Amino acid sequence: MPMNDTALSFLKQLHPYDALPDRAFHALWNDVMFRTYPAGAKIYDLGEELDGLYVIESGQVTVRDENGHIISQLQRKNSFAERGLMKGGIAVTSAYAQDDCRLICIPPTLFHKLRADHEPFRRFFDRKHSTKAHDALGKFDLTRAHVATLMVADPVTCAPSMTIQAAAQKMRDERISCLCVVEKKKLVGILTVRDLSGKALAQGLAHDTPVREIMTPDPRVLSPSAIGSDVLHMMMEYRLGHLPIVEAGKLVGIVTQTDLTRFQASNTAGFVADAARAETTQDLAAVTERIPNLLVQLVAAGNRHDVVTRMITDIADVVTRRLLAQAEEKFGPAPARYVWLACGSQGRQEQTGVSDQDNCLILEDDIDERMLAYFEPFAQFVSDGLNACGYVYCPGNMMATNPRWRQPVSVWHDYFRHWIKSPGKEAQMLASVMFDLRPIGGDFSLFDGLQAKTLKAASANSIFTAHMATNALTHATPLGMLKGLATIRSGEHRNTVDMKLSGVVPVVDLGRMYALQGNLEPVNTRARLQAAIAGEVISKSGGRDLLDAYDLVAQTRLDHQARQIKRGKAPDNFLPPADLSDFERSHLRDAFVVIKTMQSALMQGRGVLG
The missing domain is CATH 1.20.120 (Four Helix Bundle (Hemerythrin (Met), subunit A))
Incomplete structure (x- = not known):
């Protein structure tokens, strides 16, 4: 089916298609296909023969691995299935329409010809699947991780003369399962909860018995230069649950089985899957409270900053969409079309370990007061949920809970038109924030026209760009x-x-x-x-x-x-x-x-x- 003018324009502005010579791009005119899928429909399943490379013209797509875990949630302009095409044309994942989708499908023969004949096209897809970002979508390789990235630094210690009662109280207060026993800065033993129950309690020892009587003396240790496989092998061979890390005779850390479990759980696919299944705000908060540990592991794995921040932002996006769904479950289906957008670091996909929330709502025109009233508690619910998940309220009140930032699309056109025409200090500040808008959930088409029209008007106004440059x-x-x-x-x-x-x-x-x-x-x-x-x-x-x-x-x-x-x-x-x-x-x-x-x-x- 030949492409229409809208799809042609869409694809021609999208990289790497924008780098193709006219003759090569013209080949798409005759060979490309359109596919539409309703929300929830299967696009392809693991092991199926692929129809080609898919490019999302509208809607969102969920991609899952062989275990059914979500590894990515894609939206407009994203492409998928290329990995399977490069591995014999058989799907190595499964893909489903998250909402109503319109896809452009490039047949396998054409995809391979473009890769073979055009360097920008080949470089784009080869690089996409050779980066650490792609590897990080799967589980981290625990066996190659350095112990320094696994261990808890500066573990809690006690002296060998401490009573077993005091040691038990210390473990309880610190919420830990072991104490490293240190004398004159040297590790001399380790005391675990199992020692307390199996030796002290089972044998009816007096509460004032010193720790040295029941501790494991001279425990097995590793150095910080060891790797994860060393930890696994030693724990399995000697049935250890706790492994002290010692450098130059000094205790510097400890690795526990809990640390290993936490490390293996630190991958974005797991976060996305957990967030997508969350039933309550509390469930979502339990997911996001693990993000700091994720950041540490992603950095330790050698991922570049833009990869790390993109992965962390992906989690925020899923959390936001889940809150939107929960809001509709709570207040009923939305009475009008809307699109929830993020600005600031989430909008730019640059979130780190410190992020507040910046967001707004664009509603369809011809909305009456009753419909408008629906979105007030709706926005409050989502914003409150984000705050509970660690994305604290914006100090500048740049949130959809502010009626100013919860308006029909025509009002938003007026906003940008006014800022561009009269670029005062407030206009410069607001435009700086709003030019980083990115749709997260809802009907993305409400934003498309606004974005294109505003960019064109702003770039054409030299006075506005001069004021914005001053602000920058x-x-x-x-x-x-x-x-x-x-x-x-x-x-x-x-x-x-x-x-x-x-x-x-x-x-x-x-x-x-x-x-x-x-x-x-x-x-x-x-x-x-x-x-x-x-x-x-x-x-x-x-x-x-x-x-x-x-x-x-x-x-x-x-x-x-x-x-x-x-x-x-x-x-x-x-x-x-x-x-x-x-x-x-x-x-x-x-x-x-x-x-x-x-x-x-x-x-x-x-x-x-x-």
Whole structure:
């Protein structure tokens, strides 16, 4: 079935199809097929012969592995089934329509021809399935993980002279199943709950019996350089439930069977599956409270910052959609079409271990007061649920619970039209937030026209883009005198660098400006920078330098948060430069110099093309 003009335009603007020569793209005109599926319908099952590569024109698709676990939830512009096509044309997953879907299907022979003949097409799909992001969708390889990423650092200890009653009370209070027994900073034994029950209680020992009488002396240990397989083998061979980690004779950590279980459970597919099945807000909160541990494991596995933040954001998206479904179960089906959108870091798919909520609702036009009233408690329910799940209320009240951000689509058109026409300070601030909108649940078509029309109007208005550029330069990089890093001078975060406001946000602002200048659709910051380079909004050399600088700053921020979580602290964005080596500080400063250079180029209106 030949493509209609809408589908043709849609596909022609989508990478990697936009990189195909006209002749190659014209081949799609005759060979591509349309497929429509109602909500819940099977698209293909594991082991079936595939009809081709699927591209989602509208709707959402759920992909499951051989165990039925959700490994991805795809939406408009995403493609799927290519992995099966590259492995003999047989499906290696199953796919179902999450809601009503319209798909473009590229036959296998055409898919393989495009891969063989066109480097951008081949590079796109080969890279998509060679990244650590794809590997991380499955279970982490526990056998290759370093012990340092598995262990609990600074375990609770006791002296061998402590009474068994005091030891039992300490375990109870700390909610742990063992104590490491230390004398003169040296590990001399280990005491477990089993020792207390099997030796002390079973033998009727006095409460004041010293721990040394029932502990396991000189326990087996491993060093931090060991790997997960060493832990597994030693635990299985000697039937151990607890394994101390010792370095240079000093106790530095402990690995328990619980730690191994937690590590194996730390994969995004498991999170998505658990969230999708959650019946209550409490169930969802139980899922999201595991996210800090997930962040640590993803960083420890060597995943790049944009992979980690994308995976964490995917969980937030599923949680949001589940809350939307729960809201409709509670208040009844929505009386009008709506689309729930996220802005801020969730909108850009850049959530880390510290995230509040920024969201809004776009409703269909011709909605009456009764219909409008339905969405007030609806929005409150979802926002309250997000807050309970750790996505705290937006301090600026940029949420769908605010009537201003819960309006029909025509009002939203008016909002953006006014901001672009009269770019005052508030308009600049609001536009900065709203240009990062991304639909999460509901009818995405309500947003499509708004996004395209607004981008076109904004990019064409030089006065508006000039004001937005000024607003984008309000966040300075932390560069001090004498080639050093400028730290916060007073207050709670004294002697630290704010890696969000002074590090990541300046690049987020630059990426947004490039998107406005070039009428670019991506919302994710890294994708915006790549699109700006491809579209020659900025020079290749300047753009590549900025990409590298952003990667370093964002990765350093994420590494900092992972270290805090491992130490049992709540993650934040305030990095003490003293935590970094001289080498790391030097490269971080170089990254900030690149960012400042690109800010200066934006201010001069030349985008580093000169």
